Amino acid sequence: MESNVIDIFQRLRNGETISSNDPQAYKMLEAAHATKELLIQMNNSTDPAEVRSFLSQITGSTIDESVTVFTPLYINYGKNTRIGKNVFINFDCTFLDLGGITIEDNVLIAPKVSILSEGHPIAVADRQSLVPGSVHIKRTLGSVQMHAFCRASPSAKMP
Numbered sequence: 424m425e426s427n428v429i430d431i432f433q434r435l436r437n438g439e440t441i442s443s444n445d446p447q448a449y450k451m452l453e454a455a456h457a458t459k460e461l462l463i464q465m466n467n468s469t470d471p472a473e474v475r476s477f478l479s480q481i482t483g484s485t486i487d488e489s490v491t492v493f494t495p496l497y498i499n500y501g502k503n504t505r506i507g508k509n510v511f512i513n514f515d516c517t518f519l520d521l522g523g524i525t526i527e528d529n530v531l532i533a534p535k536v537s538i539l540s541e542g543h544p545i546a547v548a549d550r551q552s553l554v555p556g557s558v559h560i561k562r563t564l565g566s567v568q569m570h571a572f573c574r575a576s577p578s579a580k581m582p
Contacts, residue, residue, distance in 0.1 A: 443551035545565030
């Protein structure tokens with residue numbers, strides 16, 4: 424009956440809390456290791472086109488030529504991140520995207536920004552569970568800037 428079970432990544436996108444003993448939890452670790460292999464290559468590249476190519480592989484979607492990423496960039500999964508056009512991501516940012524991250528067009532992200540679409544419950548008994556929530560960074564008038572050391576948490580919408 425495994426075929427009737429919803430994949431853990433879809434459950435995360437749906438906002439379902441995942442317990443540490445979930446039978447599919449190992450898939451998150453496997454995916455993180457695969458992403459890390461690509462991140463190491465991307466973060467060691469100095470060619471902007473190559474960086475975008477690696478980021479496209481990590482996210483599973485085409486990254487537009489207008490996107491600039493100053494590495495290093497850290498991502499735990501990648502397939503739940505969507506990046507629009509004319510986006511600038513500065514050095515040393517972290518994206519935890521199991522719950523989903525959408526960055527619309529014309530967004531500027533400063534160094535050391537963390538965009539976290541997942542977290543853990545406060546209750547000690549449940550703390551090893553993973554609680555997802557999407558983060559959506561929208562463009563309104565002009566462009567959106569996320570300043571250094573900014574942190575966007577699950578279920579955030581900006582602006």
